[in-house]
């Protein structure tokens with residue numbers, strides 16, 4: 381649906397060349413809610429703005445729905461752009477106009493007749509839940525309502541693609557959730573492919589099915605959301621994942637544990653999907669001569685699939701512990717020995733946390 385092929389964009393600032401996009405190869409499939417995440421300056425805005433040629437690439441192609449936009453005439457490009465809606469962090473609405481007039485704007489500019497405009501605008505305003513606000517002025521709306529107007533305006537031309545440029549970054553968490561819910565409905569009910577750029581992993585977790593991580597104008601990692609959350613490969617991706625799914629022992633617990641007994645080792649377990657329901661800890665204790673302390677655990681949901689993290693201390697002879705590790709692996713649960721800041725696996729004992737609560 382959207383394909384970047386060797387897409388680069390350079391800016392010249394004084395005598396310096398800034399590589400905002402550095403040979404991007406990326407494919408967004410029809411029906412995706414595709415998230416691009418990165419820190420400030422990574423190149424996200426530049427990337428999304430090339431999809432409707434608000435920025436022209438200096439090199440490479442941007443293919444949208446089979447057409448290379450960079451090769452189209454102005455008139456062809458205007459036609460193609462009707463298939464692409466966009467919403468913005470700061471809404472980009474006209475405050476001197478009513479909600480209705482803001483939403484009607486793209487149709488008015490294309491010369492659509494009044495009756496049709498009225499029908500379509502009322503339809504999309506109903507869809508975004510603002511049918512009672514048609515005559516209100518933008519200044520009389522909350523941030524969330526403003527973004528709903530932005531979404532209605534983007535939908536009014538029946539686009540195939542919706543571009544979201546940090547669409548929830550100016551909103552509080554509750555409002556963010558409701559806007560993300562609305563975007564999910566846009567994707568499902570209107571069958572619109574969505575490309576979102578964000579610096580918030582929460583947004584990726586909530587609605588995206590696929591994600592790319594950007595750094596210094598490049599895509600450093602890409603995959604489906606479950607894959608990226610369960611096995612992030614780069615430090616930047618790990619940091620983003622950590623921001624919403626903690627899977628490290630909290631510092632306070634580290635501090636209470638003391639290095640001592642070689643028979644005590646700490647492991648991190650990741651459960652994905654149905655595995656979350658497995659009573660694995662109690663099974664291990666019944667089957668093997670070990671004790672287990674649960675140090676930390678959480679569970680979250682990714683695309684309706686449960687995703688859990690557990691950090692446990694196994695107390696027992698090394699040979700027995702290795703058998704436990706194998707047993708857990710055989711149950712399709714990821715297990716790795718915890719490393720402390722890149723040091724060798726640590727063994728702990730002492731303190732209340734060292735007292736087995738299972739077995």
Ligand SMILES: Nc1ncnc2c1ncn2[C@@H]1O[C@H](COP(=O)(O)OP(=O)(O)OP(=O)(O)O)[C@@H](O)[C@H]1O
Pocket residue numbers: 391392393398399400418419420421422423424425426427579
């Ligand atoms: N018009 C411009 N002229 C010069 N440099 C630019 C221009 N636009 C962007 N840049 C530079 O390109 C790089 C990528 O910027 P971009 O805005 O795409 O990043 P971003 O990931 O969207 O960051 P943010 O989240 O802060 O907007 C940055 O180094 C930025 O300073």
